[in-house]
Amino acid sequence: MTSIIIVGAGLAGASAAWRLAQRGHDVTVLERTSPANEFGSSHGSARIFRYAYPEPFYVDLVVKSSRGWSELATAHGSELVTPTGAVDYGNARDPERLAEVLAVAGVAHELLTADAARMRWDFAFDTSVLWQPGAGVIDAERSVGAMIAQAQLHGARVLGDQPVTRVQKTTAGYRVLTATGEAFEAEQVVVAAGGWLPDLLGELALPNAFVQAFPALEVRQEQAYHFPYRDAQLAWPTFIHKTDQIQVYGLPGGRDAEMRGQKVAEFNGGKRIPSAAAHDQIIDPTNRRRVVDYVERYLPGLVPEPYAETTCLFTNTPNEDFVIDRVEGITVLSPCSGHGAKFAPLIGELAAALVAGEEVPSRFRPGLLAAR
Numbered sequence: 001m002t003s004i005i006i007v008g009a010g011l012a013g014a015s016a017a018w019r020l021a022q023r024g025h026d027v028t029v030l031e032r033t034s035p036a037n038e039f040g041s042s043h044g045s046a047r048i049f050r051y052a053y054p055e056p057f058y059v060d061l062v063v064k065s066s067r068g069w070s071e072l073a074t075a076h077g078s079e080l081v082t083p084t085g086a087v088d089y090g091n092a093r094d095p096e097r098l099a100e101v102l103a104v105a106g107v108a109h110e111l112l113t114a115d116a117a118r119m120r121w122d123f124a125f126d127t128s129v130l131w132q133p134g135a136g137v138i139d140a141e142r143s144v145g146a147m148i149a150q151a152q153l154h155g156a157r158v159l160g161d162q163p164v165t166r167v168q169k170t171t172a173g174y175r176v177l178t179a180t181g182e183a184f185e186a187e188q189v190v191v192a193a194g195g196w197l198p199d200l201l202g203e204l205a206l207p208n209a210f211v212q213a214f215p216a217l218e219v220r221q222e223q224a225y226h227f228p229y230r231d232a233q234l235a236w237p238t239f240i241h242k243t244d245q246i247q248v249y250g251l252p253g254g255r256d257a258e259m260r261g262q263k264v265a266e267f268n269g270g271k272r273i274p275s276a277a278a279h280d281q282i283i284d285p286t287n288r289r290r291v292v293d294y295v296e297r298y299l300p301g302l303v304p305e306p307y308a309e310t311t312c313l314f315t316n317t318p319n320e321d322f323v324i325d326r327v328e329g330i331t332v333l334s335p336c337s338g339h340g341a342k343f344a345p346l347i348g349e350l351a352a353a354l355v356a357g358e359e360v361p362s363r364f365r366p367g368l369l370a371a372r
Contacts, residue, residue, distance in 0.1 A: 001026050004355065005176050005186040007164045007200075009035035010042035011140060011341055012333045013192030014147035015348030018072075020190070021154035023352055028184060029148070029156060030176065032163035032196070036144035039279050041194050041313045045254035046263050047138040047341035048238045050086045051107045052098045052130055057363075059105045061343060066134075068345025076146040084252055085237040086135030087117065092242035095130035108133055121237065122230070122301025135238055137251050138341050147348070164193070166203040173329055174205065188329040190351055195219045195276030195313040197334050210327045210367040215317040217334065219273050221280070222314050223287050224265035225306035226257040227295055234301065236262055241298065248294055256310065262302055266291055267338065268314065281311045314338040322347070324364040326354040 002025050006013050009031035021027045036042045049069070051062045073079050088095055095111060102109040110131040112120075117129035148158055163179040173187035193200050198217050229236065238251035247267040257263060269287050273279065288309070296304040315336040317323060322335040324347065331354050335347050350360045362368055 002188055002355065003173070003186040004028070004188045004190060005030060005174070005184055006190045006192060007176070008032075008192035008194060008196075009144065009148065009158060010040050010192065010194055011144055011344040012194070012335050012347050013190070014144045014151070015344045016190050016192055016333060016351040017151035017156050017158070017348075018147040019348035019352040020355060021151040021156040023356070024154075025355070027151060027156035028186065029151070029158040030162040030164055030178065030184065031158065031160050034160045035148055035158070036141045038281075039276060041315065041336055042140050042144055042341070043312065044256045044310065045139045045141055046251055046256055047140045048086070048135070048249065048251050049081050049138050049342045050135040050238065050240070051102060051105075051109075051132050052086065052088050052240075054094065054097050054101060056101055056104060057361075059101055059107065061346060063105060063107065065343045065346040068349065072143070072146055072150070072345055075150055080143045080146060081136045081138050082252075082254070083134075083136045084235070086132045087121065087123070087237050087239045088130040088132075089114075089117070089125050089127050089239075090242040091127055092244055092247070093127075093240060095128045098130045102132070122234065122299075123239070124298045124300060126243070126298075137238060137254055139254060140341055143344060147344070164200065167205045167330070169205045188331070188355055190331045190333065190355070192333040194334065194336060195279070195315045197315065197332075198275040199277060204330060204332075206330060207327060213366045215319075215323065215366055218316040219275055220268055220270045220314045220316065221273050222265060222268070222270040222312050222338075223283050224263050224310050224312070225288065225291050226253045226261040226263050226308040227299070227302040227304065227306055228261045230301055230303055232260055236301070246290070246294060248291070248298075250299070257308055261307065262299070264291055264295060264299070264302075266294070268316070270311070270314070276313055279311070279313060283309050283311065322364050323366060324350045324354065324360055325367050327367050331355060
């Protein structure tokens with residue numbers, strides 16, 4: 001049994017704790033405040049679960065992850081992904097290509113004309129539309145709680161209010177230091193710090209070559225707005241709409257929106273910040289106006305006046321791939337890039353595989369690729 005410290009208790013860290021404890025490891029989670037807190041990327045009740053990607057690699061990973069969500073729901077005793085279906089459209093989204101990839105993967109879908117889609121949903125569709133009936137909405141906060149609970153059932157300890165400041169190498173493994181002045185010892189460390197990673201990367205006792213090979217991280221303070229439905233009796237899907245001018249996504253807002261509105265946001269429309277430490281939770285009025293204008297033009301089924309709004313963090317790599325990599329006894333998870341939530345159960349599996357010296361997709365391992 002290996003002793004492991006996990007830094008961070010968002011979706012990635014909680015999943016790693018669950019999967020590693022499930023394998024019998026001695027797991028301690030150190031969270032800077034509390035799991036799925038409002039200053040990170042995993043708070044709230046609404047994240048998109050979808051299958052549509054333009055390349056088979058990610059579609060296959062979603063299929064694998066869906067099995068993990070089913071396993072977690074069974075263990076938790078209730079569903080964590082609410083079925084809603086999803087629509088993808090726009091000239092920069094290429095619904096036809098998405099349909100081809102889903103067909104090869106055997107994922108249920110339907111390619112509709114804009115007119116046929118308008119008969120089903122009150123959207124101003126401007127291209128053909130990909131419909132995915134198996135998509136839905138992830139309750140991120142409850143999912144973190146469910147994974148933490150499973151980890152604890154397998155003996156994991158979860159400690160809040162422990163902001164990690166440094167990792168030191170020792171003869172027996174690693175010493176993890178926190179801002180409270182405490183020190184924790186373990187044989188291995190898993191870092192799932194999300195938007196705090198830019199501040200931590202140089203303090204993790206990582207080899208210089210690994211740090212140099214690490215992709216540049218861009219942290220964005222994203223903004224989302226909840227718009228009320230004109231007809232609350234209609235069932236709305238999640239959506240992704242990409243044009244040459246704007247990229248927007250939306251989903252039923254869940255508990256965050258009192259179950260009465262659609263959460264709508266511009267993808268990567270928020271300001272760049274150095275790290276999560278600069279997250280001020282202030283809404284940019286220019287972005288709000290842009291999203292309201294979008295709703296007025298493309299979503300006639302919504303009242304174009306937001307009744308609630310929020311911020312969250314996207315931590316992006318240049319190509320939007322994840323980082324799930326290990327060097328010596330340190331595993332680094334930064335699976336964000338704005339699309340990591342749906343893969344949460346699988347990310348924990350991949351982290352556990354790395355800790356055990358097993359293979360994971362090489363495209364997630366910049367350190368490995370740099371060494372070739």
